[in-house]
Amino acid sequence: MRAERPLLDSRSYRRVVVKVGSAVLSGAAGRARQLAIAEQIAALKAEGRQVVLVSSGAVASGMAKLGLKERPKTMPGKQAAAAVGQPVLMQLWEQAFAWYDLRVGQVLLTAEDLAHRHRYLNARHTLETLLEWNVVPIINENDTVMIDEIKFGDNDQLSALIASLVGADLLLVLSDIDALYDADPRMNPTASPVRYVERVDAEVMRMAGDTPGHAGTGGMRSKLLAAKKAQDAGIPMLLLPGEDPRSITRALQGEPVGTFFAGGNKRYSGRRLWLYQLPKPAGEIVVDAGAARALRQGGASLLPAGIREVRGNFGVGEAVRCLDAGGELIGVGLVNYSSAEIERIKGAKTKDIERILGYNHSDEVIHRDHFALAGELSPSDGS
Structure with missing residues (x-):
């Protein structure tokens, strides 16, 4: 399961998918973190890399805009909050990237979009075109129309599927969870961070807690499932502390931050990879x-x-x-x-x-x- 963490050859990561969780963008420090993420992505692009951003936060942004104190419990309430919050979220990202003369493009998806082969390929062609145009694609689940039958579950799962879709070299997941721990640190103060996971197996899955963060839907189990999906596509994943304004830069400079999940051997490609990772x-x-x-x-x-x-x-x-x-x-x-x-x-x-x-x-x-x-x-x- 675990071994000594290898030195990262960041030069090989030419196409990167960055996923940002709701908890990272919410609260008093959310805007500062968003600006720091935009700065780090701009630095990656200045190095000649291509970056796709998967951003949660539509419901949380809608709650803030509407003055709601608690996350809506009904599906229509969540959808309405997302409808209000999605344009706010995109405007904030657009403003953040404008500091670096970067343009952004919004892509909203449901699981059904990736469950049909021709729509899957259309999504890939659109993203490839945006990257060719030097635009930063910003992807989110289309919360305003989602129902359980066409739902990814959370953006951890979506980010792993997007990494496979675009053939990414690396998946970065920014979360309020700063690393995988050998026990739940919220319950066990002696829990230690695991810096390197060669393979997501049953032993690793037992380390996961099922409790999600207050602002989002994912927990550590969700992130491990995303890492497993990425591993099956031969894509390494880094789970990083979203509260650290330099976590992406530090990780790609080789500092032991977060948890690195090795890419492993590519299990499938093409149509078989799509089949294996079908959300629904x-x-x-x-x-x-x-x-x-x-x-x-x-x-x-x-x-x-x-x-x-x-x-x-x-x-x-x-x-x-x-x-x-x-x-x-x-x-x-x-x-x-x-x-x-x-x-x-x-x-x-x-x-x-x-x-x-x-x-x-x-x-x-x-x-x-x-x-x-x-x-x-x-x-x-x-x-």
């Missing part, structure tokens, strides 16, 4: 023990004979989760048949597909080339 697949297929074994160990395609149950309504070409009989995730794949068609042919032999449906689009319900096996942690866990 369209449905689920439950398979029998033989099909589960063939998918996990044999690199096989999913045939109708191994299917026991179909959950949800989805069309041809949509992404679905494959589960074993015990409910454990096997992986995510693109289906060649709709949920209604699969319901009719489940358990049948391949040779019987045409007899049952009157046609045969494909012998496989999911082809192995369009399937991504799950890792040790569910790719949509916590999102």
Whole structure:
């Protein structure tokens, strides 16, 4: 799990995603921190790097504008606060970057935007164009239209997906949590910071507390899940103290600040990486023990004979989760048949597909080339 923290070769980080949490931007010191972050990002760009910013804070900004003392508890209340706060948040970022003659562009996303392949690619093309134009893209979840079914969960998860989307070399997460600790420092005053994590595994996950900060939705578990997503894409992540006005600069100069999560070996790329990291697949297929074994160990395609149950309504070409009989995730794949068609042919032999449906689009319900096996942690866990 842990080893000596290696020296960072910051020269290799040419494209960087920076995520800023709500707690960093809220409160009396929030504006000063925002200006310090803009200054550090400007310094990165002056060195020839490209930077994408993922910024929380729309709801908190709306609360401040409206004079609300407590975070709204209902979805319409949160959406209304975000509607008021998002333009305020963007105006503040625009003013902060204007000091360095940098332009910004707003990009609002929902999980549904990244769950459809063509919309995913459109988002990537837009971000690539903004970077080519030397614009700083500022991304946030589209809180004003989100519902649970199209919600990322929090911007920690969104930032990891964006890092994969743009092929980032490094993900920086600025938080009121200054590092990963071997115990919750809010409960245990003797807890010690962990400066280097080679791999996010079950032992590391046990260090996480589930309590989020007062201004946001994420906690340490969320940040570890984001680090796991980044690791699966081969992207290292630095968890940094957002209250430190020089944390980005210090970290890239090699100082032991925050926690560094190694990038690891890139598990997937292209369509399979997109499948593996899908925030919200369209449905689920439950398979029998033989099909589960063939998918996990044999690199096989999913045939109708191994299917026991179909959950949800989805069309041809949509992404679905494959589960074993015990409910454990096997992986995510693109289906060649709709949920209604699969319901009719489940358990049948391949040779019987045409007899049952009157046609045969494909012998496989999911082809192995369009399937991504799950890792040790569910790719949509916590999102």
